[in-house]
Amino acid sequence: SKSIVDWKCFRFHLAGTATKLHDEASSNRRYKPLDRTENEFNHPLKLLKKMVKQNLRYDTEVRQIGGIMMVLAMSLVIYPLFDTSSRLSSNFPDNELYNGEDGGLAWALLCGNVAIIVLGLLGMAIGFMALTEAGHKYITVVGLVWQQTAFVDWVAKMYELAVTMGIDENPSSTTEFYFSMGILKMFFLKFMQYGSLAVTLFTLFAFQSRKGHLKNAAYYRKRLVIYSFFFAANGIFGYLVPGAKVYLDNEDNLPVKKPIKPLVVFVGQPITVPEITLAMGAIFALVGVYGMARGLGLAQNDNRYFQIAVAVAYIAYLGAVVLTEFSIGGSVAGAMAAGVEVINCHIILSFLDQKAKTMPEEMDEDYFHDDAIVTKFGQERAKKLKKEKEEETVEAEGMA
DSSP states (O other): HHHHHHHHHHHHHHHHHHHHHHHHHHHHHHOOOOOGGGGGSSSHHHHHHHEEEEHHHHHHHHHHHHHHHHHHHHHHHHHHHHHHHHHTTTTGOOOOOGGTTTTTTTHHHHHHHHHHHHHHHHHHHHHHHHHHTTHHHHHHHHHHHHGHHHHHHHHHHHHHHHHHHTTTTTTTTHHHHHHHHHHHHHHHHHHHHHHHHHHHHHHHHHHHHTTTGOOOHHHHHHHHHHHHHHHHHHIIIIIHHHHHHHHHHHHGGGGGSSSOOSSSEEEEEEEHHHHHHHHHHHHHHHHHHHHHHHHTTSSOOOHHHHHHHHHHHHHHHIIIIIIHHHHHHSSSHHHHHHHTTTTTHHHHHHHHHHHHHHSOSOOOOOOOOOOHHHHHHHHHHHHHHHHHHHHHHHHHHHHO
């Protein structure tokens, strides 16, 4: 008899623990309140097991997204800070180039940098709140809305490229070629740089809106294909084609003799050794094509080869472009900004590839949330209350 009493106490203790966990989760506005009926004490072990599993799934996903978001947002703070500092230290607003017909360009560029800095700070704050379970979908919406201000920086940088290259004053086939390649490079690079943060914001918003089950493996594979395509395109139009052009135009003068000067400054990047630019373009293109193949199911994706390739590509970029090209013909601020500017492109590829491998192909609506539990333990009670209400209504109408 003592063992029977102990077992009953144990069952009531488990049931109390389960409902306590549910109340705490409900206070965080992530779950619906549990309709307590006598049925919940019939299977306390199943109730507790299911709730703990769903809590762990939800918390793991949200914290992972929040951590990645903080890293991506941090680079959006560092890069424009370097860019703004270098412009201000060179008396950028007083530069004759920007005080002529295009006097407002300097301030447009500075406003664009400020918008990106604020976006980065918002992303860091939202990511940190996701890590600490203090976030809310309306706060995430603020980040998504502010994300649209990135177009200010995007448009200002493209217009600056046209001004600095003198596309209107000194038109030539060479100038037009570098301008076209520069616009394409900037488009693909900025899309990945700002879009990487948008992916995490939209994903976090889906989880906070109880739509996390829609972010399955197919969702991440589609994004992996898109961002791998942009990564490959950035390598082709930003490095491979311009590098080949510089090499062919200066083939008779290579290697460059002392004093060493950049042959071409392409979108802020000095090209002194075109072979390096060619090699980097080829590496980026190959990595991007490999990512598309994995996303489309044309390559085996149950390994970490792609993530290793992405890491090797970034290390090669730091050594070849940042430490070599910029040290020869660039600036310290430009080198530091270049190293931070592209890191989002590599991080988002690794993140999407990992999620495409680990997420289920299909998920039920209750995979991350306890709607099934609420239905299971509240369905009978809800039907009973509805029936009683209908009977009371009929009885009242009969008396009337």
